[in-house]
Amino acid sequence: MSKKVLVVDDSPVLRNIIVFNLKKAGYEIQQAVDGVDGLEKMREFKPDMVVLDIMMPRLDGFGVLEEKSKDEAIHSIPVMILTAKGGEDDKDKAISLGALGVLTKPFSPKQLISSVKEVIGDAS
């Protein structure tokens, strides 16, 4: 059984790049297009880890983290944040809301994969 990763990002190109690399590494992938979709898929798909963008319509990454922490079914799923903004404030806020780490765009896809591996181990 492959480990499962949920990718939540409103940019289809970036989502595809991340999904492509994660699939290559052997993980089973689900995708979500915004924060609301992301929360639903978390509850449904129960991923081992979530890769979560900050700037999204409907519900942004911070909103997702807040909602997630209130839901016992999903609150312990580890989350890696992606952000285009480089500010220290954003990083601090994400960590304080429960994120494990923050990657700033443009990030190295290889680095993302190794970060995922660090958190949940290899795909199988």
Add this chain to the structure above:
Amino acid sequence: MPLKKRLEELLKRIEQISDANHETVINQGNESDNGEEYIIKVLDQGIERLENELVNYKNQLEESSIMLETQLEEISKTYEELSTLYEVTKILSHTLDPVSVGERLIESIRNSIPAEGIGIYFSYLDVEEFFYSVNQESTLQNTLEYCKNFVEEYLSKDSVKILMLDGEKLREFGLSDTIRSMIIIPISSTEKCYGGIVLANRELGSIFTAGDRKLLESIANQIHFSIENFIYLEEKIEQERLREQINIAKEIQRSLLPSQIIQPERTQIAASFSPAVEVAGDYYDVFLLKEKIFLIVADVSGKGIPASLLMSSFRSAVKIMVHDSHSLPELVSKVNDHIAQNDITDRFVTSMFVLLDQKTGVFKYSNAGHDPIILYRKEQDEFFEISNDGIPIGIFENQSYEEDSFLLESGDVFVIYTDGIPEARNENKEEFGFSRMKKVIKDNHERTAVEIKDALLEAMERFVANAKQHDDTTFIVVKYI
């Protein structure tokens, strides 16, 4: 529903993707004997057509999927490269001296281009360093030393170009079998090469690609820019440091020179002092010594703070010992001993000592390696160069110096100077020289000492024009009335 009706429904659905017109088929079916057989045959064909369409779609989908995968692979790779360039910029912007981040730069390159061996060679100012990282299992470990030497030698040439080697070309360059592919990107402008980036044995592919080259060129450019900035900064710091030293030296010198020149009865005295930008090594003084006039002009070897400190030492020695000495040679000798004993540098002072009794006109002088005094005798309308033997001050102890004397006559003019005057150069590198000096003195000998001094200054300024002054110019003009 009767069978026929059901068959008609089926046909309609197939018709949506097939070419058959179901009414015709049904009618045909009614006309032939085996109506049901015929309809089944058409259904069969329709289904076959459906199957073919499906297989087509499946193939197209697979092709698109493969194309998408390939494109995604490309995009992902480009994104990785972008991230690497961004990372490199960040690394370089957080440091002044690029050599301090050599290893981190290699790590960044490794993220984008997998190669068994990656190295960066830095060669600028007093930096000479080769950072490298080789996979542990790689066969390159054995040829590392050779590779380093090869790269350093290649990058030390003038006008270095990018080198991409594989296959036969590697052997042409004399590289061993363990190297399958190599790329060297110089970190350079058209004039100067500051080192280079080298990669050997690309993994995932046998040769380094144009894309690899482009990325490495961009990184090399950034490193080059960073190095140039660093060099510029170092130069600026050094300039500032020197300027500060010069300012201090000048302050010292200025504080030691006389603020006013005495004007005894029978003697007109005028002095001129013009320091060069970087020097501060000349000294002069005029004062009364037991009713006689003591004059001295000195030139300290060297420039900057050490020269001005030696000058200070010299002046102190003269000022103190002049009261203890019974003659000029004794004074010069004492001053010489003092400087030779106490000055730890290799510097020396040339100096002309003069004692003038203005009542009698007796002119005594002692020379320590200095240029001769230029004397213009009004009566004879002739020039004389007044000097005697004596080595510069500060070289050897226990030296003896000479004293000579003569009688000055009314109207005589003499000039004691440092070599900055005759050696002053114009833009054609010609020297002002003694002839020009003498001409000015002669042309103006009827005028006052101050006027003669001004005339000499003016002549020099006109001669030198826009050329840079490279030495202090100091002189004293004395006219005996």
